[in-house]
Amino acid sequence: MPRNSTRRRMFTRVGVGLAAVGLLAACTSNTPEDDNTEPADDGQQNAASSNDDPGENVVIGFSGPQADHGWLAAINSFAEQTAEQYSDVELRMAEGTNDPSAQISAIETFINDGVDAIVLLPTDGAALTQVAMQAMEAGIPVVNVDREFSDPAAARATILGDNYGMGVSAGEYACQLVAENDLGDGAVIAEIAGIDSLPLTQERSQGFADALEACGQNVDNRVAAEFTVESGEEAASNLLQAANEIDIIWNHDDDQGVGVKAAFDNAGRDEFFFIGGAGSANAMRWIESGEMEATVIYPATQAGDGIKLARLIAQDRGLSDLVQVEVPRRIVLDAPVVTADNLEEYLPMGFES
Template sequence: MSASLPLTTKRIAFAAITLSAALVAAGCTSNEPATTPAASTQQPAGNAGSSNDAPGKKVVIGFSGPAADHGWLAAINNSALEEAKKHSDVELKAAEGTNDASLQISQIETFINDKVDAIVLLPTDGAALTEVATKAMQAGIPVINVDREFSSPFAARSTILGDNYGMGVSAGTYACQVVKEKNLTNPVIAEIAGIDALPLTQDRSKGFADALKACNQTVDNRVAAEFTVESGEKQASNLLQAAPKIDVLWNHDDDQGVGVMAALDQANRHEMAFIGGAGSANAMRWIQEGKMAATVIYPPTQAADGIKLARLIAQNKGLSDLVQVEVPKRIVLNAPVVTKDNVEQYLPLGFES
């Protein structure tokens, strides 16, 4: 969701060597719409044990991520730090989180000068960090690109991403399920997006609209917030005034969803199936309480997976469950739907908004 900064269930992509995230720590998907979109129902699985987990050559990994000014971003940074601690053969050099591209470039320059064995980088802006990432690669330091893609394929050894289009597909497919199960005729479907200028928001909305086509539905009311609690509450209030009845509501981001829920509570409007996005612990508790129908995961584990990949690459190892001997070039994680039926399994992965 990478929500506060400019920049993003489940199939194997053909052209990009996208893998099942069970191989890394989650699922996978491509950005190609299926003929009939289907929401992911995969359950989270424990990491498969292998000889790769045994301590190997000591490696130094540099990590640079964004400022933790959003629940999901804080979870991204924390998951990377916690993953590094699990490996006695990893020394992590973590730069201070920043939203300043120039500062982040200088952090990567420092890693290059320090001759680290690998770099895990969630860039403030993929295009702005492409040149320095390419410089690291040319210096023989593999770069793992997390979440926001560089503008050149030469800037990263491996890229790990969430699936924004897949989030929309999962949300839309679940909405169709609600329509069918409740036997709704002429349902009112509403959407609270994130920042409309961002490609990730556009991808999520497109996936949602494409999936709704499978049950001959469209979005009737739509507003855009800014991935913040305040904007979520404001835009949800505007939406509720414009739509006296809503059957299904999808909110793109669980952090701004705190504000959306506040607006729903204030207006005493809980007639709709409320679907969230990202997978916060707050949203999952609401699902347990019956105040929310579902949320769609946008994995906050991406940087942690980046640490695991960096370790393997620096130690000249591949993924143990693959025949291919090298770590893949590109991995896209899946976007499963969390409901009352599986919330207990996903709650430990939730982040606090």
């Protein structure tokens, strides 16, 4: 999908590939002068192996929130699936919880057990910062997933989705639809947000507004839901009652999108292009059947990527596709748009709402 070069702050979005598919080779002579001659060293370090090759056995503790909707269930599932790929990883899963105190207790247990690394998607980043610091001080590297700690020193590495970038991707795609369908300056664009008090919702909305502004558009109608099916249906019903005609709707979350879609069907409204968010299997099936235009990925694979990073850090290895010999401290994943044209590529990552 073409990107608008005028967008604001969008150059800060960084994607880092985690697949280990090659070796970094140092340049050396193939014909040494004699048997005692050492190969020339140009200062580059040759990666010993692919990251997926077995290494030292490690124990990784994982803790995440309660899987009370599809995206969080997928977080836990990808963590388990990823660990199972490696014969050198023993994964210890704490019971999912929305209680910060219970999650703190789980991390304390990991510390007392002396695990080699911890992957943590905190119920509350600020509340879990202190116990993550305790793990780091005990020599146990922590990989922080999705919700950041209040002190960056509490994590050896942080891996995040891109909420602002998610809004940008949705807005850029909306701009593309406006241009391709000759909707003009009078295009009516609506937004169904998540919980408005959350920074992630604010970032998504800001990215959407910034991308629309870059092509001369704006949000005409906006409602907020609560990331649940019931709230999505209620918010979408209110939106449809307030606007007799809409050209494009972006819904922030595909889990609440089940209710949003029900409201559309109940009202018999389908005159608009429907864009979703997060990348659920439901949304991808709707795209496949022509009932939805697109969805913007907010990767449920983050915890799986966290397991990969924790394994390498605990084994004192870096990413073999990078010249840098250490695992990066911060990785922000991309927020691509899934349409009928690239659906097959993303179907394996779709989660059930």
